[in-house]
Amino acid sequence: MNLRRTLETRLSRALSDAGADGPALVAPAGKPEFGDYQANGCMAAAKRAGGNPRQLAERVVAAADVADLAEPLEVAGPGFINITLRRDFLQQHLGEALSDERLAVPPAEAPQTVVVDYSGPNLAKEMHVGHLRSTIIGDALVRVSEFLGHNVIRQNHVGDWGTQFGMLTAYMDARDDDAGDGGHRIADMEAFYQAAKRRFDTDEAFADAARRSVVKLQGGDEHALSVWRDVVDQSLRHAQEVYDRLGVTLQREHVRGESAYNDDLPRVVADLDAAGLLSESQGAQCVFLDGFTNADGEPLPVIVRKSDGGYLYATTDLGALRYRARHLHADRILYVTDSRQALHFQQVFAVARAAGFVPEHVLLEHVPFGMMLGANRQPFRTRDGGTVKLTDLLDEAVRRARALVDEKNPNLDAPARDAVAEAVGIGAVKYADLCQNRTSDYVFAWDKLLSLEGNTAPYLQYAYARVRSIFRKGGGPEQIAADDEHRAAEIVLSEQAERTLAVTLVRLPETLETVARESMPNLLCAYLYGLAGAFMAFYETCPVLKADAAVRASRLGLCDLTARTLATGLDLLGIETLERM
RNA sequence: GCGCCCGUAGCUCAGUGGAUAGAGCGCCUGCCUCCGGAGCAGGAAGUCGCAGGUUCGAAUCCUGCCGGGCGUACCA
Numbered sequence: 062m063n064l065r066r067t068l069e070t071r072l073s074r075a076l077s078d079a080g081a082d083g084p085a086l087v088a089p090a091g092k093p094e095f096g097d098y099q100a101n102g103c104m105a106a107a108k109r110a111g112g113n114p115r116q117l118a119e120r121v122v123a124a125a126d127v128a129d130l131a132e133p134l135e136v137a138g139p140g141f142i143n144i145t146l147r148r149d150f151l152q153q154h155l156g157e158a159l160s161d162e163r164l165a166v167p168p169a170e171a172p173q174t175v176v177v178d179y180s181g182p183n184l185a186k187e188m189h190v191g192h193l194r195s196t197i198i199g200d201a202l203v204r205v206s207e208f209l210g211h212n213v214i215r216q217n218h219v220g221d222w223g224t225q226f227g228m229l230t231a232y233m234d235a236r237d238d239d240a241g242d243g244g245h246r247i248a249d250m251e252a253f254y255q256a257a258k259r260r261f262d263t264d265e266a267f268a269d270a271a272r273r274s275v276v277k278l279q280g281g282d283e284h285a286l287s288v289w290r291d292v293v294d295q296s297l298r299h300a301q302e303v304y305d306r307l308g309v310t311l312q313r314e315h316v317r318g319e320s321a322y323n324d325d326l327p328r329v330v331a332d333l334d335a336a337g338l339l340s341e342s343q344g345a346q347c348v349f350l351d352g353f354t355n356a357d358g359e360p361l362p363v364i365v366r367k368s369d370g371g372y373l374y375a376t377t378d379l380g381a382l383r384y385r386a387r388h389l390h391a392d393r394i395l396y397v398t399d400s401r402q403a404l405h406f407q408q409v410f411a412v413a414r415a416a417g418f419v420p421e422h423v424l425l426e427h428v429p430f431g432m433m434l435g436a437n438r439q440p441f442r443t444r445d446g447g448t449v450k451l452t453d454l455l456d457e458a459v460r461r462a463r464a465l466v467d468e469k470n471p472n473l474d475a476p477a478r479d480a481v482a483e484a485v486g487i488g489a490v491k492y493a494d495l496c497q498n499r500t501s502d503y504v505f506a507w508d509k510l511l512s513l514e515g516n517t518a519p520y521l522q523y524a525y526a527r528v529r530s531i532f533r534k535g536g537g538p539e540q541i542a543a544d545d546e547h548r549a550a551e552i553v554l555s556e557q558a559e560r561t562l563a564v565t566l567v568r569l570p571e572t573l574e575t576v577a578r579e580s581m582p583n584l585l586c587a588y589l590y591g592l593a594g595a596f597m598a599f600y601e602t603c604p605v606l607k608a609d610a611a612v613r614a615s616r617l618g619l620c621d622l623t624a625r626t627l628a629t630g631l632d633l634l635g636i637e638t639l640e641r642m
Numbered sequence: 643g644c645g646c647c648c649g650u651a652g653c654u655c656a657g658u659g660g661a662u663a664g665a666g667c668g669c670c671u672g673c674c675u676c677c678g679g680a681g682c683a684g685g686a687a688g689u690c691g692c693a694g695g696u697u698c699g700a701a702u703c704c705u706g707c708c709g710g711g712c713g714u715a716c717c718a
């Protein structure tokens with residue numbers, strides 16, 4: 062059950078029964094003494110209706126049908142309604158969650174087909190830290206929406222077309238000639254790209270060949286295309302290695318690169334023309350929209366065909382948008398890209414609407430995130446001005462985690478410590494990115510990124526491992542699993558710490574729903590951190606294994622719920638959990 | 643010039659128009675004969691950039707300044 066929404070619905074109805082209209086504005090209580098939730102809507106409603114807010118709140122309390130969930134409601138201050146959940150409701154609800162695979166998270170009432178465009182690396186180069194945010198944030202959003210029962214379609218709109226590919230295919234050809242073995246192996250994408258670039262800059266004959274290569278590619282030359290396919294294939298293989306290591310759910314089948322829309326681009330332009338939107342300006346085919354002006358205050362075009370006849374990313378995105386609406390039948394399309402592309406998507410969405418490329422009801426959302434900055438607040442670079450390769454970043458993260466595991470838990474054998482280091486190091490990198498509001502710029506700092514204390518993935522993983530160790534101590538996992546004493550247990554909440562933990566546990570559904578609606582994974586992080594904190598406090602004050610049978614069973618139930626909620630939440634963030642660490 | 647985003651504790655950041663603005667790191671004080679101390683409990687630390695306005699109520703909404711970032715016609 063989504064408790065917050067249930068309360069909102071019922072209190073809004075009570076508000077209307079009490080003669081006022083408007084939302085009840087139910088929110089988690091600001092302070093413990095205000096209860097568990099508070100309704101803030103009476104003040105505004107009374108204002109609109111011209112009445113006394115406290116009196117209205119009293120009438121709402123009288124009319125409200127929440128006796129099954131909450132203690133008698135209390136009016137406080139100028140017209141707040143404080144809501145304290147009933148203990149027996151919490152106990153019964155948790156009992157249901159205990160025996161439910163989904164932890165009592167209801168599936169979406171109106172499942173949507175959600176297309177999520179994320180990651181989208183430029184295949185000409187190796188994946189670097191600049192690709193991290195889109196990949197990680199997008200994957201978390203995908204997982205959450207899928208868990209809520211939406212039909213999620215991943216789209217990896219990779220950069221597999223464009224002038225760099227002329228250079229790369231020409232270099233591949235030249236290399237084959239040099240090596241003479243025709244072996245198209247690219248061991249290191251970045252080195253390959255750098256070498257091609259160096260040759261392009263220094264070797265005039267090669268530069269010419271590269272330019273000819275672009276023309277051949279665009280002209281559909283079979284040899285050029287075959288070499289291109291090889292470069293793309295190897296790049297995708299590299300990307301897949303990174304995805305697999307990162308624990309990102311993207312697979313080869315989700316790749317639908319820019320090149321997939323090549324054939325459609327002339328039609329996109331023709332259809333814009335047919336819709337009466339196209340005009341020529343300075344030799345380019347453009348769409349001019351109201352409200353967009355350039356640096357000189359003149360109308361700003363969306364260029365869909367260059368004066369040399371080439372197409373641009375706006376054209377490709379329009380093709381992709383149309384494909385997603387018409388063929389994938391999307392109800393909602395998310396674009397997880399950096400915030401610098403905000404104007405681009407405003408324009409593309411506006412053109413698509415104007416041209417009728419997407420049905421009215423389809424939601425088009427740019428999910429922007431801030432830039433990766435260095436310590437100096439400048440766009441992030443390595444000391445020598447290059448980009449940090451993703452594999453190097455992950456290696457460093459795992460190395461640091463390994464050093465910590467060696468120090469903290471020398472009893473584990475070496476393979477186990479390796480596995481822990483991998484999960485902890487990579488989890489730390491992902492969590493550091495996910496836990497802050499995505500719209501703020503991201504200051505890249507090794508120490509912060511790989512921090513293993515405080516509000517970090519390792520803290521949550523540790524909380525999980527700690528809960529699990531209780532079950533091991535309590536007779537071994539096989540015994541606990543066999544008698545299921547905790548899953549059949551009646552939850553009984555007596556201590557304050559137990560109650561706080563319980564209230565946190567029942568907030569999982571409303572949290573996930575907000576995360577999906579607002580595309581804000583940081584809210585899930587905040588929730589899990591709060592849950593881990595509530596558990597740690599419970600753990601300090603409430604003995605589990607030494608308690609009397611009934612209390613012990615109830616507390617084991619709380620432990621089990623905590624463990625599964627942490628594991629589920631971390632999994633939705635794409636972060637692994639460990640039985641020991 | 644115009645548009646978008648951002649100025650919150652020493653640092654890094656949370657904060658759906660609600661009650662006395664919160665975390666982490668760092669700093670200070672306690673807590674390991676007790677289920678894992680990667681922890682827990684507590685403390686110090688703030689003109690929420692500035693000034694107006696709207697509102698019963700503003701860090702949050704509006705306007706204007708100041709400071710920063712990004713974008714702004716044929717790269718993506």
